[in-house]
Amino acid sequence: MQKGHIGVTTENIFPIIKKYLYSDHEIFLRELVSNAVDATQKLKTLASVGEFKGEMGEAPVRVILDEEKKTITISDRGVGMTSEEIDKYINQVAFSGANEFLEKYKKDANAIIGHFGLGFYSSFMVSEKVEIITKSFRDGAQAVKWSCDGSPEYTLEEVEKADRGTDIILYIDKDNEQYATKAEIDKLLKKYCRFLPVEVIFGKETEWKDGKEEETEKDNVVNETKPLWTRTPSELKDEDYNQFYRGLYPMADEPLFNIHLNVDYPFNLTGVLYFPKLKNNVEVQKNKIQLYCNQVYVTDSVEGIVPEFLTLLHGVIDSPDIPLNVSRSYLQSDGNVKKISSHITKKVADRLEEIFKKDRDGFEAKWDDLKIFIEYGMLTEEKFYDRAKKFTLLKNTDGKFFTFDEYANIIKDNQTDKDDQLVYLYATDVEGQFSFIEAAKNKGYDVLVLDGQLDSHFVNHLESKFEKSRFVRVDSDIAEKLIPKADAAELKLSAAQKQDLTTIFSSQVPNVDKANFIVTFEALEETDTPVMITQQEFMRRMKEMSQLGGGPMSFYGEMPDSYNLVVNGNHPLVNRIIEEEEQEVGEKVASLRHKIEGLEGKRSELEKAKEGKKDEEIPQADKDEMEDINKKLTELNSKKDAELSSFASSNKLVSQLIDLALLSNNMLKGEALTKFVKRSIDLI
Numbered sequence: 001m002q003k004g005h006i007g008v009t010t011e012n013i014f015p016i017i018k019k020y021l022y023s024d025h026e027i028f029l030r031e032l033v034s035n036a037v038d039a040t041q042k043l044k045t046l047a048s049v050g051e052f053k054g055e056m057g058e059a060p061v062r063v064i065l066d067e068e069k070k071t072i073t074i075s076d077r078g079v080g081m082t083s084e085e086i087d088k089y090i091n092q093v094a095f096s097g098a099n100e101f102l103e104k105y106k107k108d109a110n111a112i113i114g115h116f117g118l119g120f121y122s123s124f125m126v127s128e129k130v131e132i133i134t135k136s137f138r139d140g141a142q143a144v145k146w147s148c149d150g151s152p153e154y155t156l157e158e159v160e161k162a163d164r165g166t167d168i169i170l171y172i173d174k175d176n177e178q179y180a181t182k183a184e185i186d187k188l189l190k191k192y193c194r195f196l197p198v199e200v201i202f203g204k205e206t207e208w209k210d211g212k213e214e215e216t217e218k219d220n221v222v223n224e225t226k227p228l229w230t231r232t233p234s235e236l237k238d239e240d241y242n243q244f245y246r247g248l249y250p251m252a253d254e255p256l257f258n259i260h261l262n263v264d265y266p267f268n269l270t271g272v273l274y275f276p277k278l279k280n281n282v283e284v285q286k287n288k289i290q291l292y293c294n295q296v297y298v299t300d301s302v303e304g305i306v307p308e309f310l311t312l313l314h315g316v317i318d319s320p321d322i323p324l325n326v327s328r329s330y331l332q333s334d335g336n337v338k339k340i341s342s343h344i345t346k347k348v349a350d351r352l353e354e355i356f357k358k359d360r361d362g363f364e365a366k367w368d369d370l371k372i373f374i375e376y377g378m379l380t381e382e383k384f385y386d387r388a389k390k391f392t393l394l395k396n397t398d399g400k401f402f403t404f405d406e407y408a409n410i411i412k413d414n415q416t417d418k419d420d421q422l423v424y425l426y427a428t429d430v431e432g433q434f435s436f437i438e439a440a441k442n443k444g445y446d447v448l449v450l451d452g453q454l455d456s457h458f459v460n461h462l463e464s465k466f467e468k469s470r471f472v473r474v475d476s477d478i479a480e481k482l483i484p485k486a487d488a489a490e491l492k493l494s495a496a497q498k499q500d501l502t503t504i505f506s507s508q509v510p511n512v513d514k515a516n517f518i519v520t521f522e523a524l525e526e527t528d529t530p531v532m533i534t535q536q537e538f539m540r541r542m543k544e545m546s547q548l549g550g551g552p553m554s555f556y557g558e559m560p561d562s563y564n565l566v567v568n569g570n571h572p573l574v575n576r577i578i579e580e581e582e583q584e585v586g587e588k589v590a591s592l593r594h595k596i597e598g599l600e601g602k603r604s605e606l607e608k609a610k611e612g613k614k615d616e617e618i619p620q621a622d623k624d625e626m627e628d629i630n631k632k633l634t635e636l637n638s639k640k641d642a643e644l645s646s647f648a649s650s651n652k653l654v655s656q657l658i659d660l661a662l663l664s665n666n667m668l669k670g671e672a673l674t675k676f677v678k679r680s681i682d683l684i
């Protein structure tokens with residue numbers, strides 16, 4: 001028997017392995033099973049080139065658990081090793097990896113918490129002793145047994161072994177006994193070995209018999225050796241893709257689309273990505289993309305490898321070229337990884353374009369679900385925007401879909417304003433903004449539906465991309481002014497009438513959601529709505545974005561909503577209110593106004609006299625008079641306001657017009673709604 005000292009320069013690697021790879025203990029099984037798979041595949045390759053002439057036979061990898069002895073054996077019928085090879089690959093070479101590991105560890109402790117490929121030696125994370133019993137495939141090879149108890153000493157001796165291949169026997173230590181259970185091994189094999197290219201067998205299949213689960217004679221194969229992404233797309237049907245998806249994410253709905261990736265230049269990458277059907281909230285995104293390296297599961301945190309927006313997708317990416325055994329920060333700065341990321345972006349865009357061209361109806365049917373991915377992509381990836389602008393759709397309130405170009409063409413004649421800007425009208429709530437949509441349509445305008453989670457950001461983004469264009473929400477102004485075409489017609493109200501109507505209306509607006517209402521006047525047609533409510537586009541958008549994103553915009557989120565109560569000064573009903581006002585309180589108001597105007601005249605004379613003078617130069621008498629006038633003015637004004645508002649509160653027309661405006665804006669709620677109902681009943 002040969003005894004030796006493993007070639008480690010540092011006293012003892014094992015305590016370090018145990019301590020620092022703590023969080024990743026479970027990867028030992030992945031490492032050993034994939035070594036066994038590699039050894040088997042190597043032999044298959046040798047057989048195919050004629051270097052191995054013996055029988056290949058069945059060569060599955062077996063994982064065998066002895067729960068009593070607390071051992072796990074990983075057994076293969078691959079190339080095996082001679083004692084020289086053990087020396088070279090296990091005693092020496094493996095530790096060049098370990099040395100590298102130590103180097104890294106000295107520099108950056110984080111670099112090792114992650115997946116650092118310790119390969120075979122990761123077995124010591126969970127074992128007090130490890131044995132290798134192996135026999136090379138070469139004719140006449142002598143089987144050997146290597147044994148090591150976690151100290152740098154090992155033994156190597158000749159043994160009898162009937163078959164070629166390698167058995168790795170782990171004597172699981174006390175702290176890690178949970179790994180020596182069937183359930184745990186089942187779990188780990190399912191997680192890491194599910195798609196390995198060589199059959200992996202663990203125990204026997206079971207079946208239900210007489211209400212009990214019983215073992216059958218049949219080997220339990222834990223993996224699918226030819227997973228879908230390794231197969232040729234042309235031989236696969238939609239159902240195959242869907243079935244594979246269900247296997248990966250049993251709880252998810254059917255996906256919308258899949259994208260089969262197959263790249264061999266400038267790097268190797270295969271995989272299948274799915275656009276999932278999202279349930280309302282993007283946050284609830286539990287199913288992640290899984291990353292594989294030659295069919296060995298590595299991780300499901302793919303940030304930095306796939307473009308950010310694609311982390312919303314599901315599926316599998318497999319690449320031997322992604323340096324997996326390094327830390328995340330390294331990955332993110334790696335040039336190869338960046339290339340992969342931009343390549344995936346391109347592929348995804350190409351595939352979407354292809355589907356769009358081939359089956360536009362199908363694409364449109366899925367648009368509502370798909371749109372969030374595409375918008376997110378366009379918002380976050382310039383390159384994706386450039387590709388996606390060809391097939392991104394805009395939907396109008398009639399449920400019709402248009403590409404950007406198609407839509408611009410359709411609206412350009414009727415929706416270009418006097419400054420030659422193209423105005424895109426949109427609604428965020430088709431029901432709630434119904435009356436505005438109707439009003440816009442009556443003017444021959446088209447209205448888009450932009451009611452998605454990201455749409456307020458998206459609208460801003462499009463505005464910055466589209467030339468000479470702006471987006472205007474359909475309720476941000478009266479239809480006549482949504483797209484200003486020529487200078488507005490004149491208003492037939494006098495200044496005094498406007499003043500009185502302002503008081504009349506603002507005194508009657510109920511308190512809705514603490515909103516501010518500012519009364520404004522428009523000269524519209526007699527047939528247009530007498531009173532309506534609009535909200536300024538800019539303010540509203542800022543508020544919406546602050547709710548979504550926070551940041552510098554959050555200031556807007558704090559502000560109360562501010563609306564315009566737009567009074568159509570040319571409407572007969574509005575004129576009727578003026579007539580009734582003049583009849584009922586006209587004299588009183590006129591005489592108050594007369595007094596007010598007189599005092600205001602006086603005040604402005606005094607102010608003129610004050611001009612250019614310092615405070616001490618102004619005679620005290622003037623100051624006193626000014627104070628007196630101001631006091632009187634306040635009194636008279638509030639008298640006038642009181643007259644007008646008492647008129648307004650007894651005038652049914654005023655409250656009805658306000659109610660109707662609130663109602664068509666979906667703003668009648670709570671107490672205001674109850675009052676409205678009562679008043680309507682009174683009318684009947």
Ligand SMILES: Nc1ncnc2c1ncn2[C@@H]1O[C@H](COP(=O)(O)OP(=O)(O)OP(=O)(O)O)[C@@H](O)[C@H]1O
Pocket residue numbers: 031035036039076078079080081089090094097117118119120121166
């Ligand atoms: N089951 C096995 N059969 C034959 N040779 C093996 C087996 N397991 C390990 N080896 C040999 O030992 C070497 C070292 O294995 P180890 O797992 O430490 O590193 P690796 O597989 O080369 O790289 P990685 O760090 O990616 O796992 C392998 O390259 C292989 O030559």
